[in-house]
Amino acid sequence: MILAAGIVYFFLGVPPDLPAECVPRVEEIASRADEATSGGDAEATERWLGALEDRAPTLLSPSEHLFLAGRADARGEIDRAAAEYRLAAAEAGPVGARIRDLEAREDAARIPSPAAAVTGTEARLAFAEGRHALAAGRLDEAAARLRRALRLSPGYVEAALALGAVEIRRGRRRSAEEAYAAAADADPDNVEALVSLADLLWDEPDADAKRESLRLLDRAAGLRPDLRELRRRSAQRWAAAGDRARALERLSAFRIGASPKELAETQALEESLRGGAASSAPTAPTAPTAAGAPSPALEKWKLARVYVGRGDPASLSAARQLLREAEELDPRFSPAPELEAAIAAAAGDRPASERALRRAIEAEPGRAPLREALARFLEEDPGRAAEAEKAWREAESTGSPEAAYRLALAAGRRGERARAIEGYRRYLALAPSGAHAAEASGEVAKDETRGRRSRGAVVGLFAVLAIGVVAGAIRRRGGSTLAEWTRTPENARQARPIVARLRHEAFKHGALFLSDAAGRVADPEFARLARERLEGPGGLVAAIEGAASELTVFARRSGSRLNLPGRDPIFAPLLASCRRLRGIRSDLERIEEGRGGVRHFRRCAAALSRAAFVLRPEAGREVAAIVDRALTTSARPSALVAQFETLAAERRRPLSVRVEGEHAETGFPVLVPSGDWETIWRNLFENVLDAAGGSETRAGIAAAPVRDPVTGRLSARFLLADDAPGEISDAMIHGRPSDRGLGIVAALVRRHGGTIEIASPPGPPRYRKALALEFPVAERA
Amino acid sequence: MTGVGAAPTILVIEDGAEYCDAFRRLAGGRARIVRAGSARAARAIFAGETVAGVFVDVVFDRALPEDLSGDLASLTSRCGGDAERAAKSRVEDQGFFILEDLKELLAGSVPVMLGYDFTHEPERLEELRGTFPRLIGAPDPPTASKLLHALLAEVG
Numbered sequence: 001m002i003l004a005a006g007i008v009y010f011f012l013g014v015p016p017d018l019p020a021e022c023v024p025r026v027e028e029i030a031s032r033a034d035e036a037t038s039g040g041d042a043e044a045t046e047r048w049l050g051a052l053e054d055r056a057p058t059l060l061s062p063s064e065h066l067f068l069a070g071r072a073d074a075r076g077e078i079d080r081a082a083a084e085y086r087l088a089a090a091e092a093g094p095v096g097a098r099i100r101d102l103e104a105r106e107d108a109a110r111i112p113s114p115a116a117a118v119t120g121t122e123a124r125l126a127f128a129e130g131r132h133a134l135a136a137g138r139l140d141e142a143a144a145r146l147r148r149a150l151r152l153s154p155g156y157v158e159a160a161l162a163l164g165a166v167e168i169r170r171g172r173r174r175s176a177e178e179a180y181a182a183a184a185d186a187d188p189d190n191v192e193a194l195v196s197l198a199d200l201l202w203d204e205p206d207a208d209a210k211r212e213s214l215r216l217l218d219r220a221a222g223l224r225p226d227l228r229e230l231r232r233r234s235a236q237r238w239a240a241a242g243d244r245a246r247a248l249e250r251l252s253a254f255r256i257g258a259s260p261k262e263l264a265e266t267q268a269l270e271e272s273l274r275g276g277a278a279s280s281a282p283t284a285p286t287a288p289t290a291a292g293a294p295s296p297a298l299e300k301w302k303l304a305r306v307y308v309g310r311g312d313p314a315s316l317s318a319a320r321q322l323l324r325e326a327e328e329l330d331p332r333f334s335p336a337p338e339l340e341a342a343i344a345a346a347a348g349d350r351p352a353s354e355r356a357l358r359r360a361i362e363a364e365p366g367r368a369p370l371r372e373a374l375a376r377f378l379e380e381d382p383g384r385a386a387e388a389e390k391a392w393r394e395a396e397s398t399g400s401p402e403a404a405y406r407l408a409l410a411a412g413r414r415g416e417r418a419r420a421i422e423g424y425r426r427y428l429a430l431a432p433s434g435a436h437a438a439e440a441s442g443e444v445a446k447d448e449t450r451g452r453r454s455r456g457a458v459v460g461l462f463a464v465l466a467i468g469v470v471a472g473a474i475r476r477r478g479g480s481t482l483a484e485w486t487r488t489p490e491n492a493r494q495a496r497p498i499v500a501r502l503r504h505e506a507f508k509h510g511a512l513f514l515s516d517a518a519g520r521v522a523d524p525e526f527a528r529l530a531r532e533r534l535e536g537p538g539g540l541v542a543a544i545e546g547a548a549s550e551l552t553v554f555a556r557r558s559g560s561r562l563n564l565p566g567r568d569p570i571f572a573p574l575l576a577s578c579r580r581l582r583g584i585r586s587d588l589e590r591i592e593e594g595r596g597g598v599r600h601f602r603r604c605a606a607a608l609s610r611a612a613f614v615l616r617p618e619a620g621r622e623v624a625a626i627v628d629r630a631l632t633t634s635a636r637p638s639a640l641v642a643q644f645e646t647l648a649a650e651r652r653r654p655l656s657v658r659v660e661g662e663h664a665e666t667g668f669p670v671l672v673p674s675g676d677w678e679t680i681w682r683n684l685f686e687n688v689l690d691a692a693g694g695s696e697t698r699a700g701i702a703a704a705p706v707r708d709p710v711t712g713r714l715s716a717r718f719l720l721a722d723d724a725p726g727e728i729s730d731a732m733i734h735g736r737p738s739d740r741g742l743g744i745v746a747a748l749v750r751r752h753g754g755t756i757e758i759a760s761p762p763g764p765p766r767y768r769k770a771l772a773l774e775f776p777v778a779e780r781a
Numbered sequence: 782m783t784g785v786g787a788a789p790t791i792l793v794i795e796d797g798a799e800y801c802d803a804f805r806r807l808a809g810g811r812a813r814i815v816r817a818g819s820a821r822a823a824r825a826i827f828a829g830e831t832v833a834g835v836f837v838d839v840v841f842d843r844a845l846p847e848d849l850s851g852d853l854a855s856l857t858s859r860c861g862g863d864a865e866r867a868a869k870s871r872v873e874d875q876g877f878f879i880l881e882d883l884k885e886l887l888a889g890s891v892p893v894m895l896g897y898d899f900t901h902e903p904e905r906l907e908e909l910r911g912t913f914p915r916l917i918g919a920p921d922p923p924t925a926s927k928l929l930h931a932l933l934a935e936v937g
Contacts, residue, residue: 122843144846500873504840529802612924708859710851711877712905755861774861 123153130159134166142166154546155186157193164196176200184216194220195230202237210241221250228254239269316343341373353377371395372402401431405440412443421447479563482571483626485555489673492630493752494554498547499623505543522601527591530608534581541578548575570623577611584608628778631752633677634667635716635775637703643678644685644699653689654696660721660762661702668703668716670775672752683745684720684771691724698723700767706774717774719759721767728758728769749773788813789833789936791929794823794879796841800896803925804836812933819848820882827886834892834936836928839876851878880913888913892935894928895919 036044130145143166149159160183167176177200183193194216201213214237221230235250251270320343341356357374361367375391378384389410395403408423424440431437486492534540548564548571555562564571584607587600637659648655670677688699699722706717732742733756742756749756752775759772790813793801801816808814812833817823826832841849849871857867871878876895880887887893892915899906899918910916917935920927 141846148842526806529806533799707905707908710881711874712908713874714902714905750861750863750866753866755859755863757861 123149123156123159126152127156127159127162130166131162134162134169139166139170143170150182157183157187157190160186161190161192161196164193168200173200173203189223191220191224191227191230194223214238214241218250236269319343350377365398368395368398368400368403371398372400375403375406396426399430401427401436404430405436408440408443417447479561479567480555481568482551482562482564482623483568485551485560485562486627486630488558489630489675491554491558491560492627492673495551495627496631498550498554499627502543502547503624505540505547522591522596524592524594524596527588527596527604530604531585531588531592535585541581544574544578570626573614577607577614580607581611628671631671631673632669632778633672633674635670635672635677635703635718636665636667637701637718638664640681640701640718643681644701647682647685648689648697651689653692653694655689655699656696657699657701659702660700660719661704663703663705666703668705668775669778670716670754671778672748672754672775676748676752680745680748680773683741687741688720688722688724691726692722693725698766700762702762705777713776715754715774715776717772719762719770719772721761721770723766723768725768728771730758733757749775752776789933790815790830791834791836791932791936792817792823792826792832793836793838794818794820794876795836795838795896796843796875797838800836800838800925800928804929807926807929812929812936818844820850820879821848823879823883824886827883832891834894834932835887836894836896836932837876837879838896840873841875842872844872844875849875849878850882851875877909880909880916884912891915892917892932894932894935896923896928898923 126145126149130142130149133139133142133145143163146159146163146166149156150163153159160179164176164179164183167173167179177197180193180197180200183190184197187193198213198216198220201209201216204210204213214234217230217234217237221227221234224230231250231254235247235254238244238247238250248270341353341360344350344353344356354374354377357370357377360370361374371391372395375388375395378388378391381388389407392403392406392410396407404423404427408420408427411417411423412420421444424443427440428437428444482495486495532539535542552562552564562568565575566572584604587596587604590596590600591604641657641659644657645655648657672680688697699720702719702721704717706715707713708715728742733746746756754773754775756771756773759770761767761770788808788810791804791808792815793804794817795801796818798816801814804812804814815826815830815832817826823835846868851871853864853867853871856871857864860867860870876897880893880895893913894917895909896919898921900921906916906918915935917931920931
């Protein structure tokens with residue numbers, strides 16, 4: 001280890017006696033390794049990579065472990081990645097914690113949008129473990145861990161993608177679709193998500209899914225024009241969908257710059273699309289040999305392209321030789337003009353290079369990369385700036401985003417602001433996620449702001465004031481509170497798990513900690529702990545804001561608007577507390593660093609104790625009670641008997657029904673909305689009457705409180721027994737829900753957290769069969 | 782091993798380290814705080830030293846499935862065959878399953894605090910006390926110092 005560290009220091013030029021913080025971070029070593037790789041220096045690459053691998057683990061900070069984990073992950077070294085994630089997650093002492101905090105702050109500063117959630121260490125760990133389980137073939141475990149990663153960090157695209165892959169292997173197409181859709185939602189420009197989702201949807205039988213599949217695939221192809229395979233796939237699918245025009249369009253795009261092999265592969269498709277006619281004048285060699293047979297000419301041609309890419313004189317000379325040999329073997333492999341141009345340029349023969357480029361453009365006038373290459377070539381000569389700009393304009397007319405960007409830059413340099421902005425807009429339209437997208441968006445946004453400013457400061461001031469007043473009023477008055485929204489049982493059902501989680505988090509991270517923190521905030525160690533508990537990915541603020549956001553999303557999906565920050569009597573103070581807690585971040589940092597003063601202590605103590613008050617357990621209980629109220633039905637066995645008798649009377653069926661045992665008048669507060677409660681029992685009663693036919697039926701209903709032997713939790717168990725002919729089977733209970741019958745009853749019961757099973761009838765021979773239904777009951781008010 | 786006159790050992794069973802951290806900072810010399818992430822780990826601690834009191838967290842959503850207590854098959858059967866619900870219930874009520882798992886160790890004279898608010902379910906607490914006579918719920922409000930204070934008061 002010492003030797004390894006010595007080697008590292010030697011290569012880094014850092015003497016071993018320097019303190020650890022002077023040692024370059026692994027990122028720097030990795031960056032040098034990457035530089036060496038791109039410079040083609042294999043020896044240096046190996047040396048730097050060795051230094052990276054050998055660096056003593058004890059010297060690494062959590063962030064460096066994370067960096068190494070990400071690197072290993074990208075290279076498919078799952079074990080290594082998982083180990084590094086674990087090391088990153090482990091406590092690394094006060095120095096490690098400090099570094100982690102600093103990084104969290106940097107991340108927070110870098111990422112302005114809350115939608116781009118910082119992926120926490122815990123989520124990354126869950127993700128790495130999920131990938132590890134996937135690699136080991138433990139699919140169920142992989143799915144569970146990846147879901148956990150997504151739960152911890154809902155916008156975690158990589159986790160969603162991996163989950164999609166796992167679900168496909170588990171044969172769960174619908175779940176895979178959901179996972180890929182989640183990835184695409186989180187990152188609408190993620191090509192992998194778009195393509196995977198498109199592939200799954202393409203296999204769906206309905207036409208809408210296929211249309212959506214084609215749309216997604218085209219979007220992916222538009223985002224990554226360099227992945228030409230996407231264009232080919234798109235062409236094939238449009239052809240399968242019967243749209244010849246679109247298929248041909250995509251195919252033409254694919255064939256630009258295609259290798260002879262690729263051209264050969266798509267020849268049949270093109271001919272079939274063109275109605276059997278031969279393709280028009282291919283610009284590159286077509287299939288030199290029969291399909292499947294190796295072609296020495298093709299191999300030489302491909303190898304030549306690789307050598308041209310390297311650019312050094314020896315490689316160029318080899319490329320020339322290879323091209324000559326390829327042409328000799330098969331005349332169709334005459335050197336492509338762009339290869340000639342590249343060879344000439346690399347050899348310093350500018351006139352030959354220009355001639356070759358212009359010849360290539362002449363052969364393929366619509367090919368943007370050739371025009372871009374010519375424009376760049378002309379740019380290198382200061383005396384030909386006008387020609388270069390003209391070349392860029394021509395390149396832009398072929399749909400080159402790079403050209404749009406260059407022209408915008410040039411216009412900006414000349415002070416032609418409007419033209420520059422127009423160029424940036426064009427660039428964004430052509431490449432919304434391109435390399436210069438951020439810069440272009442920034443320029444456009446700046447221009448819009450400037451435009452707004454120039455429209456008159458006075459009008460703006462009045463407008464801002466008016467908007468502020470109106471927005472404030474809307475914020476306070478518009479939308480529903482949680483209590484209003486959860487009056488609908490379906491909404492309450494969706495809100496319940498979110499609220500339960502919030503209650504737990506508030507209990508564990510909030511009320512548990514805040515009161516103590518408020519009292520001991522002058523202690524630097526406690527200030528550090530406070531920041532961790534409040535701000536971390538699994539911290540209190542994330543729990544509250546996450547719950548509010550989840551509820552708002554559910555509400556939006558159901559077509560309503562929740563106004564939790566503005567109106568809700570419980571959530572408004574909770575979210576206000578979150579804001580206040582965020583506000584004391586810098587004070588806590590000062591205290592943590594030993595630079596805190598009385599005013600910092602006071603501010604922190606006030607915010608923390610106020611939050612502690614707001615987050616008292618009652619807040620959690622109140623939220624839970626609101627939700628429970630909407631779900632609760634007071635269920636009395638005697639009322640069920642009456643309901644059964646009424647139904648029998650309506651259907652003119654003879655029935656003798658009674659309450660068995662105690663609790664005839666006990667009202668069990670079951671957590672099932674009244675509508676669903678009635679549906680469950682009406683279906684059960686109708687089944688009994690149908691089975692009895694016209695003959696007289698005896699039935700009995702019993703109810704009793706039941707305690708879970710482990711948790712002590714109370715539930716209510718109902719028994720329906722009858723003497724009607726027929727049997728009940730497990731298949732009837734666990735089968736697919738139909739409009740009527742046990743299937744729908746079982747689905748409704750499970751939906752509300754209950755269970756249904758076949759039971760022994762009480763007191764045979766009076767009854768022949770029985771069903772037992774168990775429901776959770778609300779906590780005592 | 783805790784000797785005569787030494788600070789009592791409080792065992793904290795939780796999936797994270799929140800309670801443990803807070804208790805260690807607050808306890809000073811009054812108690813020695815040890816942590817276990819599962820019933821199995823807790824059992825190993827019990828085998829090695831005298832535990833004066835136990836604090837058990839309830840929700841274990843960060844623990845590995847293999848570390849969780851509770852037989853999933855029987856729980857699934859109790860949930861009417863709904864395996865997903867059974868797994869969720871095992872995670873969310875894990876504290877109760879740990880109590881059940883460690884019944885032979887905790888059912889005697891060891892004071893046990895469960896990180897659960899029983900304020901509105903006194904009958905439930907009474908029911909559990911039938912098995913764990915010295916079981917207490919979390920005080921209201923459940924601040925770290927109140928939790929520790931209540932547990933140390935039970936330890937005596």
